[in-house]
Amino acid sequence: MPETILELQNLKTHFPIYKGVLLRREIGKVKAVDGVSLKIKQGEVLGLVGESGCGKSTLARTVMQLVHTTEGTVELEGRNLTTSSPSEMLEIRRDLQMIFQDPYASLNPRSTVFATLAEPLLVHKVCTKKEVHARVGELMETVGLAPRFMQKYPHEFSGGQRQRIAIARALALRPKVVLADEPVSALDVSIQAQILNLLAELVKKMGLSLIFIAHDLSVVKHISDRVAVMYLGKIVELGTAEQVIENPVHPYTKALVSAIPTANPDEERDRQRIVLPGDPPSPINPPSGCSFHPRCPHATDQCSITVPVLETFAEREVSCIRKAEI
Amino acid sequence: MSLLSVQDLRTYFHTRNGIYRAVDGVSFELNAGETLGIVGESGSGKSVTCYSLMGLIPSPPGRIESGKAMFDGVDLLNCTPKQARSIRGKRINMIFQDPMTSLNPYMRISDQLIEPLMIHEDITKADALKQALEMLDAVGINDASSRIHYYPHEFSGGMRQRVMIAMALITKPELLIADEPTTALDVTVQAQILELIKKMQKEIGMGVIFITHDLGVVSGLCDRVQVMYGGRIVETADTRSLFYEPKHPYTRALQKSIPSMQPKGTELYTIEGLPPDLSKPLPGCSFAPRCEFANEGCTSDRKPELQDVNETHRQSCLRVQSGEL
Numbered sequence: 001m002p003e004t005i006l007e008l009q010n011l012k013t014h015f016p017i018y019k020g021v022l023l024r025r026e027i028g029k030v031k032a033v034d035g036v037s038l039k040i041k042q043g044e045v046l047g048l049v050g051e052s053g054c055g056k057s058t059l060a061r062t063v064m065q066l067v068h069t070t071e072g073t074v075e076l077e078g079r080n081l082t083t084s085s086p087s088e089m090l091e092i093r094r095d096l097q098m099i100f101q102d103p104y105a106s107l108n109p110r111s112t113v114f115a116t117l118a119e120p121l122l123v124h125k126v127c128t129k130k131e132v133h134a135r136v137g138e139l140m141e142t143v144g145l146a147p148r149f150m151q152k153y154p155h156e157f158s159g160g161q162r163q164r165i166a167i168a169r170a171l172a173l174r175p176k177v178v179l180a181d182e183p184v185s186a187l188d189v190s191i192q193a194q195i196l197n198l199l200a201e202l203v204k205k206m207g208l209s210l211i212f213i214a215h216d217l218s219v220v221k222h223i224s225d226r227v228a229v230m231y232l233g234k235i236v237e238l239g240t241a242e243q244v245i246e247n248p249v250h251p252y253t254k255a256l257v258s259a260i261p262t263a264n265p266d267e268e269r270d271r272q273r274i275v276l277p278g279d280p281p282s283p284i285n286p287p288s289g290c291s292f293h294p295r296c297p298h299a300t301d302q303c304s305i306t307v308p309v310l311e312t313f314a315e316r317e318v319s320c321i322r323k324a325e326i
Numbered sequence: 327m328s329l330l331s332v333q334d335l336r337t338y339f340h341t342r343n344g345i346y347r348a349v350d351g352v353s354f355e356l357n358a359g360e361t362l363g364i365v366g367e368s369g370s371g372k373s374v375t376c377y378s379l380m381g382l383i384p385s386p387p388g389r390i391e392s393g394k395a396m397f398d399g400v401d402l403l404n405c406t407p408k409q410a411r412s413i414r415g416k417r418i419n420m421i422f423q424d425p426m427t428s429l430n431p432y433m434r435i436s437d438q439l440i441e442p443l444m445i446h447e448d449i450t451k452a453d454a455l456k457q458a459l460e461m462l463d464a465v466g467i468n469d470a471s472s473r474i475h476y477y478p479h480e481f482s483g484g485m486r487q488r489v490m491i492a493m494a495l496i497t498k499p500e501l502l503i504a505d506e507p508t509t510a511l512d513v514t515v516q517a518q519i520l521e522l523i524k525k526m527q528k529e530i531g532m533g534v535i536f537i538t539h540d541l542g543v544v545s546g547l548c549d550r551v552q553v554m555y556g557g558r559i560v561e562t563a564d565t566r567s568l569f570y571e572p573k574h575p576y577t578r579a580l581q582k583s584i585p586s587m588q589p590k591g592t593e594l595y596t597i598e599g600l601p602p603d604l605s606k607p608l609p610g611c612s613f614a615p616r617c618e619f620a621n622e623g624c625t626s627d628r629k630p631e632l633q634d635v636n637e638t639h640r641q642s643c644l645r646v647q648s649g650e651l
């Protein structure tokens with residue numbers, strides 16, 4: 001049995017919100033992450049999906065300790081990150097890396113690719129100054145970038161090429177856990193396939209654990225062992241990729257799966273989507289009871305009262321009080 | 327009459343490492359109300375094509391070497407600054423691939439949204455704000471009235487992308503250029519945005535150029551698709567033909583790489599080799615070094631040109647043209 005490498009317990013991240021332009025006063029909180037518990041095993045890939053704004057990136061940034069944790073704990077191999085000192089964090093970062101959603105913002109515009117990739121290798125003394133050129137070249141090839149681009153600056157690359165630099169940087173130190181926030185959304189399908197194969201290989205060969213955030217459910221299904229579906233800061237369904245994507249139980253997951261576009265024009269024309277009524281809810285004033293109930297086709301009065309919890313059902317965990325009836 | 331007609335566009339970057347032929351002879355037309363999809367390899371010149379139309383090529387090192395882009399009688403590549411100002415930002419708008427670098431981090435969303443209206447229209451600030459709120463609602467941002475005063479970093483990735491979309495649609499442009507506008511959006515919000523674009527298309531006859539990697543989105547939205555490789559268009563067709571009868575080996579390889587078409591757990595199909603070095607143009611077909619069907623003829627001096635397969639379908643593979651494939 002592979003061991004649990006990363007464990008999140010009742011993790012919460014709330015952002016205060018302010019009103020007024022001149023006199024900013026706090027009027028409430030955005031509960032971006034609101035009580036998430038998860039265990040990731042060594043060598044496991046967990047796909048994380050959910051509506052835009054439901055808190056996926058915030059969850060990843062909280063695990064990385066880039067934002068302040070409101071409540072709960074993050075443990076990496078037994079070390080509690082929420083109470084680690086900055087110097088301990090520096091050491092931990094070597095094992096825990098993140099690929100950011102926005103590669104434009106996360107790459108230093110004044111550093112060449114070489115400088116960007118050499119820095120972590122030299123800081124953490126992974127190789128000597130002499131070897132570093134060759135190592136950077138190797139890294140670039142791994143992500144499908146020609147080493148001849150080494151002296152170029154980020155603005156000289158296309159969107160997809162920049163994303164690959166960001167991926168190479170995250171992999172440079174051979175971390176144990178990688179949090180990948182939409183790592184392939186900006187890539188064409190062929191390079192996307194290359195990166196997915198690469199990540200799958202690293203998982204297999206080096207026992208890398210991966211939290212993979214994406215919107216493309218066919219990609220998520222392909223790479224993930226388990227999938228967690230988030231809605232408004234909480235996990236609403238968690239199970240193996242096949243169960244969750246092919247046989248969803250939670251009404252939100254069902255709607256999500258029905259909206260997957262297919263690369264087939266005839267099917268696209270005639271398809272039946274489950275159209276969710278109403279707007280995505282406000283994370284500032286979340287609905288009472290089940291936060292999905294105002295948009296749920298199966299909601300009853302009870303759903304606006306009872307707060308559902310994740311429970312085992314049909315070989316997965318799901319939080320819906322009507323799961324057995326629908 | 328076409329809304330936009332691009333002829334032989336060439337945009338090169340003159341860098342210390344050589345001349346990068348990012349766009350190397352691209353021609354296409356777009357009608358009012360039509361949606362043209364552009365797909366293709368990362369780095370193949372999709373964004374640079376659109377930046378050229380928007381007058382956004384950084385110069386130096388970039389230079390538009392040749393070409394024409396006619397929009398309502400005006401050549402976008404050769405017009406006066408005054409003509410450009412009256413068209414770009416109002417009649418032609420672009421949604422950029424990278425929301426964070428194209429939103430100003432120091433300006434509230436509200437001010438950024440109303441800016442184009444305040445510049446191009448005779449409108450009061452209160453009215454502009456009202457329109458901005460409606461647009462934010464339309465792109466599915468809840469609590470718009472309080473969030474409109476946020477700064478970009480307080481929004482999620484997908485929300486920023488939707489702000490960009492709202493900014494581009496707020497002036498009701500005749501031509502919308504959308505560079506991967508929905509990559510950061512989940513499928514339900516994506517569906518909502520695509521519906522919004524279709525609706526505005528019907529209402530105001532907007533023409534749309536839609537760049538995306540998601541062939542699923544292409545198949546649901548676009549009337550026509552063109553495929554780019556190494557700075558050139560290698561295939562262009564109506565959407566159905568492109569999906570059901572792709573001709574060019576690159577298009578076929580692209581289609582084979584889609585994950586949902588392959589069994590789980592297997593290694594995904596990928597195209598061997600690295601993208602072409604745009605600073606060292608090869609003789610013949612630029613896809614030849616990676617093409618499983620290439621033979622000597624493909625790397626001879628003859629540059630492949632688009633040829634008709636039928637009325638709505640053109641492609642540039644020499645071996646397909648000679649009937650060998």
Ligand SMILES: Nc1ncnc2c1ncn2[C@@H]1O[C@H](COP(=O)(O)OP(=O)(O)OP(=O)(O)O)[C@@H](O)[C@H]1O
Nearest residue numbers: 156157158159160339348368369370371372373374
């Ligand atoms: N400022 C620049 N200086 C030098 N080269 C550049 C510059 N901007 C773009 N390029 C080059 O032009 C080529 C085309 O880039 P472009 O951004 O159009 O690609 P793309 O097709 O949009 O790719 P993606 O799908 O990854 O966004 C790339 O190879 C890129 O390296």
Ligand SMILES: Nc1ncnc2c1ncn2[C@@H]1O[C@H](COP(=O)(O)OP(=O)(O)OP(=O)(O)O)[C@@H](O)[C@H]1O
Nearest residue numbers: 015032052053054055056057058480481482483484
């Ligand atoms: N620094 C911040 N200050 C205030 N609110 C924030 C901040 N960062 C994020 N939020 C809010 O937290 C919520 C969750 O944002 P997050 O970026 O985690 O979403 P996401 O699931 O990654 O969405 P997407 O798919 O669009 O990237 C959003 O409502 C967002 O507005």
Ligand SMILES: [Mg+2]
Nearest residue numbers: 057101482483
């Ligand atoms: Mg995000």
Ligand SMILES: [Mg+2]
Nearest residue numbers: 158159373423
């Ligand atoms: Mg691009």
